[in-house]
Amino acid sequence: xxxxxxxxxxxxxxxxxxxxxxxxxxxxxxxxxxxxxxxxxxxxxxxxxxxxxxxxxxxxxxxxxxxxxxxxxxxxxxxxxxxxxxxxxxxxxxxxxxxxxxxxxxxxxxxxxxxxxxxxxxxxxxxxxxxxxxxxxxxxxxxxxxxxxxxxxxxxxxxxxxxxxxxxxxxxxxxxxxxxxxxxxxxxxxxxxxxxxxxxxxxxxxxxxxxxxxxxxxxxxxxxxxxxxxxxxxxxxxxxxxxxxxxxxxxxxxxxxxxxxxxxxxxxxxxxxxxxxxxxxxxxx
Amino acid sequence: xxxxxxxxxxxxxxxxxxxxxxxxxxxxxxxxxxxxxxxxxxxxxxxxxxxxxxxxxxxxxxxxxxxxxxxxxxxxxxxxxxxxxxxxxxxxxxxxxxxxxxxxxxxxxxxxxxxxxxxxxxxxxxxxxxxxxxxxxxxxxxxxxxxxxxxxxxxxxxxxxxxxxxxxxxxxxxxxxxxxxxxxxxxxxxxxxxxxxxxxxxxxxxxxxxxxxxxxxxxxxxxxxxxxxxxxxxxxxxxxxxxxxxxxxxxxxxxxxxxxxxxxxxxxxxxxxxxxxxxxxxxxxxxxxxxxxxxxxxxxxxxxxxxxxxxxxxxxxxxxxxxxxxxxxxxxxxxxxxxxxxxxxxxxxxxxxxxxxxxxxxxxxxxxxxxxxxxxxxxxxxxxxxxxxxxxxxxxxxxxxxxxxxxxxxxxxxxxxxxxxxxxxxxxxxxxxxxxxxxxxxxxxxxxxxxxxxxxxxxxxxxxxxxxxxxxxxxxxxxxxxxxxxxx
Numbered sequence: 118x119x120x121x122x123x124x125x126x127x128x129x130x131x132x133x134x135x136x137x138x139x140x141x142x143x144x145x146x147x148x149x150x151x152x153x154x155x156x157x158x159x160x161x162x163x164x165x166x167x168x169x170x171x172x173x174x175x176x177x178x179x180x181x182x183x184x185x186x187x188x189x190x191x192x193x194x195x196x197x198x199x200x201x202x203x204x205x206x207x208x209x210x211x212x213x214x215x216x217x218x219x220x221x222x223x224x225x226x227x228x229x230x231x232x233x234x235x236x237x238x239x240x241x242x243x244x245x246x247x248x249x250x251x252x253x254x255x256x257x258x259x260x261x262x263x264x265x266x267x268x269x270x271x272x273x274x275x276x277x278x279x280x281x282x283x284x285x286x287x288x289x290x291x292x293x294x295x296x297x298x299x300x301x302x303x304x305x306x307x308x309x310x311x312x313x314x315x316x317x318x319x320x321x322x323x324x325x326x327x328x329x330x331x332x333x334x335x336x337x338x339x340x341x342x343x344x345x346x347x348x349x350x351x352x353x354x355x356x357x358x359x360x361x362x363x364x365x366x367x368x369x370x371x372x373x374x375x376x377x378x379x380x381x382x383x384x385x386x387x388x389x390x391x392x393x394x395x396x397x398x399x400x401x402x
Numbered sequence: 403x404x405x406x407x408x409x410x411x412x413x414x415x416x417x418x419x420x421x422x423x424x425x426x427x428x429x430x431x432x433x434x435x436x437x438x439x440x441x442x443x444x445x446x447x448x449x450x451x452x453x454x455x456x457x458x459x460x461x462x463x464x465x466x467x468x469x470x471x472x473x474x475x476x477x478x479x480x481x482x483x484x485x486x487x488x489x490x491x492x493x494x495x496x497x498x499x500x501x502x503x504x505x506x507x508x509x510x511x512x513x514x515x516x517x518x519x520x521x522x523x524x525x526x527x528x529x530x531x532x533x534x535x536x537x538x539x540x541x542x543x544x545x546x547x548x549x550x551x552x553x554x555x556x557x558x559x560x561x562x563x564x565x566x567x568x569x570x571x572x573x574x575x576x577x578x579x580x581x582x583x584x585x586x587x588x589x590x591x592x593x594x595x596x597x598x599x600x601x602x603x604x605x606x607x608x609x610x611x612x613x614x615x616x617x618x619x620x621x622x623x624x625x626x627x628x629x630x631x632x633x634x635x636x637x638x639x640x641x642x643x644x645x646x647x648x649x650x651x652x653x654x655x656x657x658x659x660x661x662x663x664x665x666x667x668x669x670x671x672x673x674x675x676x677x678x679x680x681x682x683x684x685x686x687x688x689x690x691x692x693x694x695x696x697x698x699x700x701x702x703x704x705x706x707x708x709x710x711x712x713x714x715x716x717x718x719x720x721x722x723x724x725x726x727x728x729x730x731x732x733x734x735x736x737x738x739x740x741x742x743x744x745x746x747x748x749x750x751x752x753x754x755x756x757x758x759x760x761x762x763x764x765x766x767x768x769x770x771x772x773x774x775x776x777x778x779x780x781x782x783x784x785x786x787x788x789x790x791x792x793x794x795x796x797x798x799x800x801x802x803x804x805x806x807x808x809x810x811x812x813x814x815x816x817x818x819x820x821x822x823x824x825x826x827x828x829x830x831x832x833x834x835x836x837x838x839x840x841x842x843x844x845x846x847x848x849x850x851x852x853x854x855x856x857x858x859x860x861x862x863x864x865x866x867x868x869x870x871x872x873x874x875x876x877x878x879x880x881x882x883x884x885x886x887x888x889x890x
Contacts, residue, residue: 181710233545235535
């Protein structure tokens with residue numbers, strides 16, 4: 118089955134003291150992959166500046182806006198239409214042997230090939246005292262362990278907005294046990310990596326027809342690598358595997374690689390950022 | 403100018419046992435390459451020398467050749483102490499140094515290509531993966547990126563010492579933003595001015611051709627489709643300790659010196675702001691560290707870099723030298739694998755020796771280091787400029803305990819080496835008004851271009867001005883000497 122989505126990303130950034138030179142980069146364009154096809158895109162800013170499409174260091178498309186005018190805000194809108202294929206997250210053959218699977222994951226070649234997503238970052242590094250917070254069951258397959266981890270993370274944290282921000286460390290999140298989708302995702306990635314399973318942070322849009330968390334904002338979930346299968350999406354905020362409601366923009370080691378907006382502004386004073394996201398399922402075929 | 407026996411310049415020079423003196427052999431006789439120099443200096447007195455030295459010093463001030471030391475309260479500019487008595491290297495010895503430096507830097511370049519592509523050296527268990535995965539300079543953004551001409555370390559500074567056994571050893575490979583070459587050139591200028599009569603008696607290789615060679619080799623890495631590339635030098639700014647050098651090199655190459663805010667990126671092309679409008683920039687000799695290069699990719703709060711420049715680089719629209727990610731090989735832990743790295747990629751024996759190194763990350767070696775700390779130099783793997791180095795036999799009891807606990811707490815961060823006895827060279831000491839033995843090293847400069855390499859025939863001989871001190875970095879109170887490489 119195919120799903121057709123319309124996505125709107127709207128942001129307004131205002132600068133108390135004003136500025137006369139700035140550079141913004143938006144990482145909001147849905148990735149094109151086996152399950153996603155972008156059929157329409159349009160970008161607009163209210164500064165009358167060019168929206169240039171570029172690529173970030175991990176190969177994901179970005180939109181860059183540069184301005185040399187005097188201004189005190191920028192409004193930016195991105196509009197997309199996208200066709201998404203139905204995904205059955207369980208539609209794959211599991212590797213046969215649990216021991217074989219472990220042996221592969223522990224092998225040097227594997228650890229070298231997947232090093233970028235086994236590497237711990239500031240947001241995916243468990244403190245010594247947290248390393249035993251979740252143990253993998255050696256009698257179960259990696260996929261089963263990941264599914265249970267997904268479920269556990271969902272239960273361990275309470276979804277609560279406004280209590281964490283981009284600077285909150287993983288140990289605070291583990292101790293305080295609440296957070297938003299990016300915190301659930303960092304926790305999931307940290308534990309998967311700790312058990313030798315490559316995991317990456319995914320940023321994207323969630324079609325929230327089903328009462329999921331993560332509405333009106335960018336969503337985050339994780340992808341973990343299951344040997345002989347590939348990267349599988351886990352959404353610990355919602356205790357589901359990523360499916361046709363998850364529209365992927367990009368992935369990276371953690372939030373830092375995936376921040377939807379990065380900017381360099383030459384100004385003093387405060388700035389404020391607001392943004393909204395709307396995902397509509399326009400038609401089902 | 404009179405010559406009195408007891409005031410001749412080496413009258414009170416003391417040759418200590420056990421030190422390798424660059425000028426005098428074991429029997430106290432002058433080595434042949436220095437003979438002519440000593441004959442000429444021999445007719446002079448210490449007073450004559452002091453006169454000349456002062457003249458040279460004031461010329462440094464007038465030229466503005468200064469550097470700054472981090473952490474100094476007043477952060478004042480200092481002149482780089484310069485000694486008029488040159489170091490001389492014979493043709494034969496130089497050949498070893500030059501071949502050895504090229505061999506090392508080509509091997510490092512192979513290593514960089516490999517760790518950003520197939521990672522064979524890690525899969526073949528020559529270099530442990532932990533060295534990469536724990537390095538903040540191993541940039542995932544460079545995976546699979548093909549830099550122009552497949553060159554990463556366009557510019558390398560290889561630090562070499564002569565040990566008391568008479569062999570050359572490499573102490574460090576500096577391939578991020580090695581500095582010091584401007585002092586080499588200025589030392590030569592000052593020396594020629596002060597001692598033209600002496601200089602003229604030797605056939606010495608020129609060092610003033612560095613900038614033209616650098617520019618030529620950088621331009622061999624110009625982006626596709628560019629005929630006459632526009633090259634710039636980018637500096638973090640005037641508060642950087644090497645700002646003098648940045649401006650010197652830009653001037654000597656005849657290119658613009660820019661800061662991050664002088665450049666901008668549009669549609670993945672880099673432009674320089676000028677009074678005549680934007681000018682496209684093709685090659686950037688960057689003296690900004692990777693993590694500050696582009697706030698869109700690396701440290702997001704860096705105001706030094708150019709937003710978007712990395713995307714332009716990845717697209718092949720601009721060349722950055724050295725390539726981003728080069729720093730992963732500029733790590734004292736990688737250094738210890740250099741003999742293996744050279745063998746692995748070039749199937750050659752290293753021409754220049756490595757100092758034996760103990761990895762504190764290996765439990766056995768850590769124990770050895772803790773037990774023998776008195777005979778070792780302890781170095782953090784990721785600091786430049788001689789910061790954070792502890793020399794075992796110079797530490798007090800308390801300091802030893804402190805260093806031990808630091809090493810134990812973070813073993814991956816430290817390596818240890820036996821205390822090498824750097825060779826000594828007669829050096830004029832202001833306060834004593836006489837020549838004394840001081841330890842020296844040699845920073846050489848290698849530039850890799852498309853199918854050609856250039857090693858500056860000379861280099862920066864750094865002198866530890868404090869008696870007995872083994873750390874020669876300018877930030878640690880070192881000085882320098884002009885270095886003459888003789889023609890056949």
